[in-house]
Amino acid sequence: MRQNPARRAALLDAAIEVLAREGSRGLTFRAVDEAAGVPRGTASNYFANRDELLTQAGARVHERFRPAPATVAMALEGPRDRARLTALMRDLVERISAFPSGQLALLELRLEATRRPRLREILTRQIRDDLEANVDFHLKTGLPGDATTVVLLYLAINWLILDRLTLPEVIPEDRVPELVEALVERLAPAEGAR
Amino acid sequence: MRQNPARRAALLDAAIEVLAREGSRGLTFRAVDEAAGVPRGTASNYFANRDELLTQAGARVHERFRPAPATVAMALEGPRDRARLTALMRDLVERISAFPSGQLALLELRLEATRRPRLREILTRQIRDDLEANVDFHLKTGLPGDATTVVLLYLAINWLILDRLTLPEVIPEDRVPELVEALVERLAPAEGAR
DNA sequence: TTGACACCACTCCAACTGTAGTACTACGTT
């Protein structure tokens, strides 16, 4: 079992790309090797089996999704009103839609998690922690709305992104901003009402 | 190419089960044969290739999801207030969560649709029509809320179901009814406000 | 009798996995 962390990360990133591009059907050790531009057999040296590869890829997606420091900074400036929240949500939709690989890979992994307890465990923790962090952040910064607001936003925004990534013609492109605005407007109480 | 429609439908139903159970990676002609309890090679006689199998399975899911006549009838009785809408939504979540195969297969197909234009076309039409029918039904029966309400409900409810099916521990089981209620409460205007 | 289909068996094929063997590099030792 090889240990080189940079190479391992590169292989995992390649695995994420393969997952997004070819689906879990196309995710083989060889495909990972090729996507990473390393000789055949390399992935075999780093991951004992498919399950290892998938769970580590899940952790890697987590790792790459977490930071987003620019957005955090942006949220801390200016007023904390609904307009700001709307802007944040629009930014979120745009940002994730613009880099679909991670999100698509995550969906593939979710479906795989149905059959792989270890993977399910990892994804559960990762997504639950993320959601909790969002709630905390939201409440702490004084953005409009309560904890339920954040959870409901999470639900709707995620499916909106899924629709855009997989079946973009179900909801016309130009309705997206309007929908996000309506979501915030209805899910977060008006400023006066707090 | 065989034509027997009953057998074809049985093969497609088997394909849906395989998709839900084993994912698109496990969807092979042989697996379909076995799931349908027919001799090996049969699926080959009914579908020229994988693409055919998937697109026809997509259409078949559509076919099986459409009816739901009992729920329609239920929606037509009693008052059309928010409590009724909440009950309808809860029923929807329960009903779909209780028969996960169709929903999981649909998700697998969505991801496949990323790479298969024909499949994307079929799923898009099917889901768009469904959503439009829901909007029409909602408005016609006078349930609370406007067209946007229905779309936003569609988004949030779908991801809620996805979470329950794939990572049930992200959102605790017992929070689901409460979340559905909060959704309806916030997305549909109060009765007096209409 | 003819045509369509179910069933069965068989062959071909493609690809993946995992490992063994070799070469390289870096580092530490003497």
Add this chain to the structure above:
DNA sequence: AACGTAGTACTACAGTTGGAGTGGTGTCAA
């Protein structure tokens, strides 16, 4: 400075699997 060692990259291969597709035969119904 020379040497030895450990870890890693690379290459090739051997074994295995499993699926696709097809041709032939039996059966049933028109």
